[in-house]
Amino acid sequence: MARRLLAVIAGGCLTMTAGVAQAAARPHAETKPQPSIVKLDSGRIRGSDDGTVTTYSGIPFAQPPVGKLRWKEPVRVAPWQGVAEATKPGRPCTQVEGGKQVGGEDCLFLDLTAPAKASRKPLPVMVWLHGGGFLTGYGSMYNARRMAEQGEVIVVTPNYRLGPFGYLALPGLPGSGTFGLADQLEALKWVQRNAAAFGGDPGNVTLIGQSAGGISTCALLTSPAARGLIDKAVMQSGTCTLNWPAGTYIPVPDMPSMTPYPSLKTSRDFSLAAAKQLGCAAGKELDCLRAKPVAELMKVHESFGLNLAYGTPLLPLEPAQALRTGKFLRVPVISGGTRSEGNGYVAGTAQAGIRVTAENYPTLMKNAFGEQADKVLREYPLTDFSSPGLAWATVSSDRGWACPTLEGDEAMAAHTTVYAYEFADAKAPNIFETPSEFPLGAQHASDLPYLFDLDGRPWDGLTSEQWRLAEQMIGYWTSFAHTGRPRAEGAPAWPAFKPSGQTVLSLKPAGQGGIGPDDLGKRHRCGFWSGLGD
Template sequence: MKLDSGRIKGSNDGTVRTYSGIRYAQPPVGELRWKEPERVAPWRGVADATKPGRPCLQEEGGKVTGGEDCLFLDVTTPAKPSRKRLPVMVWLHGGGFLDGSGSMYNARRMAGQGDVVVVTPNYRLGAFGYLALPGLPGSGTFGLADQLEALKWVQRNAAAFGGDPGNVTLIGQSAGGISTCALLTSPAARGLIDKAVMQSGTCTLNWPAGTYIPVPDMPPFTPFPSLKTSRDIGLAAAKQLGCAAGKELACLRAKPVAELMKVNGGFGNNLAHGTPLLPLDPAQALRTGAFLRVPVISGAAKSEGNGFVAGAAQAGIPVTTENYPTLMKNAFGEQAGKVLREYPLTRFSSPGQAWATVSSDRAWACPTLEAGEAMAARTTVYAYEFADANAPNLFGTPSDFPPGAQHASDLPYLFDLDGERWDGLTPEQWRLAEHMIGYWTSFAHAGKPQAAGAPAWRAFTPSGQTVLSLKPASQGGIGPVDLSDEHRCAFWSGLDG
């Protein structure tokens, strides 16, 4: 296989061809730390592309993993060459902008069943991807710049894998979905994206205090701070590490990774706007129509908040009868009484379930619906909700807190995570997975999601807000859902208004 930068050798298992650990940009180390990515330099000989590249720096179980030299991607294609150019799907992983990697998501089912080329890049995370400082070009958007560099790499190299550089679908989940939406608002993305899929992440997401994680000191936030706010975060981190005022950049560039990781957690959800790559707040850009008019699939899981609330309980921060009113007051101030009446504890099986529902409705579902409405006014949108109540319990939610269709529980339906199929899926869940892959990949082919044996998926319009609920046959099967009614969006709209 010959790329624009050199030759590579991958593997073929008879179903798909896989090329792993392909370097798509120069290592962002030394003087390239906190600089926009540079085009990969050519190499001699044949590079091994049978093993994943190193993930970007992150913490896992309290230990630092990955490294700074991490700008690699994997490519998965059908094993049998096609006579025609195939659509390319570029997957941006989630992880709160703090963890994850492209190689975690084995795309063999998506590529093989859907007859598409799937590209899964890494991008810089945490402080290494989103640091901002006064006078530092690229502040707050280095991770986004990496994603753009991966898209440029696709333009140059898609044809080598049998892909069509003129038919690229950008797809992401959580932080990857947020990044996908942000890129639709970036002038730098013009000509690089032909369609987009956003899963549990869009431009309008925002979390009132405590609705992301139910802790008293969790402030309200959006994933898109202003450049000034991002610079303030960067200056505070530099001060914490002992850097003198006015010499922060040189000081931080000289710091070893172990020192920088001490402040890394402060850079989650810190993608700055008011920058060359994101001139506008992406939420404002979506509402005013300043985004790429490409076809879109957009949606979320039905019970997004469940996993976050259950995880906090496991960490010793449960929602209780006693602190439920306090959480309401912190999140909604003078309007807390109205929300308490709309979400009384008597209506739920536990205080944790009540707060998780508040989070799912206010912080996830209704902002996602708002984004769909804004985009549908100007382009073609297909809206969905992943609603399998028995979806895989990826994070080990306790049995006394039903996980439901929580955040990220849709991922095993599309990918083999860390290379493994999820053993717990039932035959009807595997059927749902086939339908979802069918919808996603047919959309990549021709801009209209359809799957053999599955219901038709009508476009979402401002006047006909069709949202497709994705669930197994035993739970009613795939069909329309009134998302606004299900998540009390009229109540939240009136409250916020």
């Protein structure tokens, strides 16, 4: 039950679905694209230039991982003759959207957006890893025209394998548990070989990701295979130290404690159980699964959410431990999350028929915190909140998201420069259109419309103050890509995070106090949580 619900919530709360984005989109004037041809190491492509940005869509960066290449490390894309059209997005990786299977295995494509006119070259490259719990999402959902034009950067948005195709782990199978991560590395290698063809600087690459993409970004900082591929990193609502006590990721009775990074053994156990579910005999799982059609494998898709394995060649160490011991790429980092990360999950679970009530609130506490439950109940009494759902969402946001993120920031700041933030727009758009008995505020993923045009359209309904915040956030992010120091016109200076401090930059519109410092530890009661122990 918990795993099935995780898949539902991940599909709705970790990434934006095409239908919702289109329903909420603001139309804008269409422009007639002009052809733009670039020569890659694999062949020539023709993109589109509308006078503002140049876009290249559906570029293959690896061979299709099908047939004998299913559950293999990605293989460099084969060269082609002539000029390939790069004007339409490539196929998403296989996933479930709106209850239906979409995409396909032949999905290792990326899109690239560059300013049509830039005042300086070469330009920094920002590689965006999408979210979706390793179950949903695709690069072309995130139109980067505002980021590319305003910030004068090149933005690359790749796909990577999802679900069982990206994270299967079996005894004796090379690459087990990390095929999706290997795809991300292959996209970074493609950037090294081809950035210059677009006017980009392969020596100035910023890896940026949100949710599962942020979790992947942090993991890659701990991977020996990423050396020389990443010069800076941005992690949004995803870091190596995230962990959720039982029921705090989504509030269901059988949801266990979780981290995004299971051990290879745990990942193998999940995979062997999934193979058995599909009727594969013990010891013959790989051949059996390779013979299965995609639709059959999708029956176990949800088992592979948040299932990026460590103890592997790509991730030798548990990423959280790597951060704590300083064994990671010491590049400048922006790291943060949204203030009310847990709100959308609790509201989404209620929509699925599982509500937090005054009656089950103590049980959730007991399941999550055991003998410490009474202390947490006293710290988060129902009388302090407008509803039991909001109370549990606050526990989730504080203990499951904000305080682990703060811990990760402190660990990284002991070895490199970190710029810490919290997206705190209390009136951020409800991008999933989730009904809720309490205000959703800055829920998980509500920062995305400020940086990207989701499914190609600016978000309808943002106020002028929110659009100003969007411009400032893009300014911070892209100036960081240029120089390693985030700055934005008309916005406050962003000081580096100090390991001994807990002050971060709060990002909110002017009408809510504007951008400024905030004590993250105090706001999310991290002193209480660290004193509570595990």
